[in-house]
Amino acid sequence: MIVFLAALLMILGLIGRMVYLMVFDAEYYQKKAEDLHERERKIKAARGEIVDTNGTVLATNRTVCTISVIHSQIKEPEVVIKKLSKCLGMEEAEVRKRVEKVSSMERIKTNVDKETGDKIREMELAGVKVDEDFKRYYPYNELASKVIGFTGGDNQGIIGLEVRYEDYLKGSNGRILTTTDARGIELEGVAEDRVEPVAGKTLQISMDYNIQMYAQQMAEKVMEEKQADKVAILLMNPQNGEILAMVNVPEFDLNEPFTLNQDQEISEKSKEALNQMWRNGCINDTYEPGSTFKIITASACLEERVVSLSDTFSCPGYRIVEDRKIRCHKVGGHGAETFVQGIQNSCNPVFIDIGLRLGTGRFCDYFEQFGLLGKTGVDLPGEAATIMHKEENIGQVELATMSFGQSFQVTPIQMAATVSALINGGKRVTPHFGVRILDKDKETVRELKYDDGKHIVSEETSRTMQALLESVVSEGSGKNAKIEGYHIGGKTATSQTLPRSANKYISSFIGFAPAGNPQILGMCVIYNPQGVYYGGTIAAPVIRDIFDNIFPYLGIEKDVEMQYTN
Template identity: 70%
Template sequence: MVVFALIFLMTGVLIGRLVYLMVFRSEYYVEQAKDLHERERDIKAARGQILDRNGVVLAANRTVCTISVIHSQVTDPETVIRVLTKELGIDEETVRKRVEKVSSIERVRTNVDKSVGDAIRAYGLAGVKVDEDYKRYYPYDTLASKVLGFTGGDNQGIIGLEVKYDDYLQGTNGKILTLTDARGVEIENAGESRLDPVDGNNLVISIDYNIQMYAEQVAEKVMEQKQADHVSILIMNPQNGEIYAMANVPEFNLNEPFVLNYDVGTDMDAAKKQELLNQMWRNPCINDTYEPGSTFKIITASAALEQGVVTLNDNFFCPGYKIVEDRRIRCHKAGGHGAENFEQGLMNSCKQVVVKKQLEEKFEREKTTLVFDVPLIYNVNDKKSLRRTEMTKRMNDTEERKRQILRTATDLFAKKGYHGVGIDEIAEACGVVRGTVLRYFGSKQELYKEVLYGRGNPSGEYIIAACEDTSIPVTEILDRIITLTGQQFESTINYVGSEMKQEEFMQNFDVIRLPVYRRLKECMVKIIERGNREGIFRVEDPNMRAYSIVFAVFGVGESLESRQVMEAEMHEIIRRMLDL
């Protein structure tokens, strides 16, 4: 009985175990069996294309093949080794290792041209699989290479837009599932299941193929002319920030990204070559920093226009350079642009327009607004603004000292003339040492030029202010106007004339003199109005009479060579026109 009971108990346990496995765990073991007998091969998804703003394809895909072997299905290994060695062009030893390796599936080579893959497939070799794949292809080779970037052997982005938008460009691979027996041999007529791939998304960028091509051609030409190491060009739509072109020459071939774009010889280790490749792939436009240069003129100009301290029609004169402290800053046009208004100066990218002392004087009158408000437009953070506050105070002190020296020098030059005043006398009158005057203006000659036609013409402003001072007789002010006008006329002609070719000087002669006569007209209006109030003159239209005086003097200046003679003629003209 005991033996029977034990047998019955064991039988019950076995039955219960079978019920558990066949009923409750059946799905699990079915999946295990499928995994054991199914062989999985990927179907690569096509990577999304990269297109320019007009739909021109800049990065596409080329169909290639992946050659694999399944060891358990190979019936004639020697033939397989011979054929793959011949068609793939790799050494026999490498092929043999992969064919004889015992594994479910072994890749022999990827990114094989489709024509080669079709030729291998035509042999009908057992155990050799030819699966179609995709390889990145760049139809324009070097175009925008450092912008687009490239992909690696697995079709994943490595640099540039390819890696930035890799998640969007990559698709989802599909699968092919086939049934095999216990030895790994595919079961005939068992069919196969297929999961179709999902292609990646296309990427449309703001680059314009034609503009990019032209920018690269121009950059290459400039690089050759200037013997530069590299040249970068960035073309942007200022209305919305879209980049139309980003050229960085020399570019490299995107279809052969691991080949250096210049000859470096053969004696190079792997580390050195990788360093050179990294430099070749680098995009200077977004990775390197530069001094703003002429591009910062946009900031200066927009700030001036925004604050209303300058208009597009304000006039300037560019002699070809500007003295700042102890340095001579040259305009890119050696002979200067001559007379131009603010708009023309910006179109010419003229240094004199954005650093010209007339404009600087206008900025000074709005210094607080410009320094504290404009940086907010360009998103300057609070910490920088605090530092700028301290810097502004120092700037204001410096500029006030310069204005004091200019006012004192203007007064002395008006009373004694150029040769009657020395630097030491000006410094003593200002309460500063000689070195301070020279630090701001460099020399007596440069200070004199500043007085005559720098910073909005301090000499003219001095005279205008004197017109309102009733302690100075009208006749004395007229003498000062005539003296300073003659000095300014002579200095301007000599200074500008020495910087321009004779032909260019004569062509611009009338325009060069305009600032001198414009200031003379302003001074004459002020003095005539004062003379009318004091009963010295009886001029019905001061503005028109001032114009008449200026036109008369303008005509005199065309023929007279001596400043003294010109001043004498001006005395006579003013005496006659004001009935003195």
């Protein structure tokens, strides 16, 4: 009886287990059975192209092949090893290691050129699979490398626009599904289940290839002449924020973005070197803007009405604020001068005086009102934020130095966006590259929209700043940016980097044209130039030469008299 009951319990337990497996857990085991008899190979989707404003292709794809082996299907391993090692230029030992590895599918080599892949396919080696793939290709190598970005081995964006617009560019992968027996050998006469890939969409950007190329050449030229560490040039439409060019030299080759063999272990030091090489200084790095910030101080003080154009000042070459003697760039001073002359001369004491008139509280209010405490929202990853004192830590000395652009840091893109708002009628714009998304037939799928932002100053103040900055170029420190027949506004800057004892400087210039109706804003920043380092001497001519060459291209005509349209 005991044996009978024990057997009965065992049988009932087995029946219960079978019912559970066949009814309640059937879906799980059905999936396991399908996985055992099905082998899936991905078909990568073609990544969408990136094209400039005129349709010039900046990023596209090349067809390559992935060579793999299926261990259970190989009939002549020695033949496979010898032929693959010869065709792929690999050591026999390395190929043998992968061919003899027991796995459902083992990759031998990726990114093989199509000609070689076709040659291997024609050999009809049992167990060898040749799948077509796509490799990202950049026709212009180093052009705008830190803006466009590049992709990794999986064809996913890593930096720049490639990663920012990944969802549009990546597309959807397809697959090939084959049926096998329990040993993993494909069954003959059973049709493959094939799902075709869907290519990614095309991204059209506001960058102009011709302008970008010329600006990059100018940046490389001045970097070589001045033996500078790096040079950044930014050109944008101040009316809508569209960026026509963004240069960060030295650039790098987008088709060879890694300096080390990816099969080797990359050290932490090497990773840091790569990250530094990929950094986009226009958005990732901050700097003391120096005298270009006087545009912002002047706008705030005019808006607050703590200064007028007829106010007079005296510059003996310095100002004493509390216990600190703060010097003007002109050692002997500028003497008596009006506010207009103070801007033309880029006189530090004048801006110290009006900054102190404005006061710490209102200065910080305008700093926030102008959008300087936040980010611009540019459509590139990794934008840095402004480095600014807390209001409670700003004393009279700090306020004095901040009034002419020292003791805090901003990004070049933030300066360009803020100055754009101050000279376009007062409207804050979002700097951006993305304009629209296109399908395979180059038809618009989506227009990309950006916040126009609020008005940060009155149109009256904006018109006044246009006239003041035009006088800086026509009569003042920015005269090296002057072009005959055009009214150009702008401001120069020369700031000393930290630590001050290192005697390293940043020279810069921000210019725009036409002064009365700005259609383009240009910015040049030269880091650690050797020899003469004044922004008006070395940075202003760079923007002048760029403007002189692209005005006809953009259809900006000469104007005899300055006219305001804002």
